[in-house]
Amino acid sequence: MNATRIIGLILIVAGIAALGTGGFSFTKETHQVKLGPIELSVKEKQNVNFPIWAGVAAIVVGGALLVFGGRKG
Structure with a gap:
């Protein structure tokens, strides 16, 4: 598996996580x-x-x- 396919897999997982969670919250101290x-x-x-x-x-x-990541030329 080359780097392009690994990045593609990471993007798919990140996209599913973004749709599943919808966002996140954090506490900021000022x-x-x-x-x-x-x-x-x-x-x-x-x-x-x-x-x-x-x-x-x-x-x-x-x-x-x-x-299309694994294709050459």
Whole structure:
């Protein structure tokens, strides 16, 4: 299996994962005020959504790399 087919397989798996999860969330801590030894911070939960078209495009491109990746010339 050459590198092109491996990349195609990775793209297919990533596209399926993107469609399955829809996105992810993380907590971001920001420092709002620092007054001497006292520091106030705020924790914000942020969501990152994967577009459906990006997941589908990754699957299509990965499939094309699997099919046409091994051909030479």
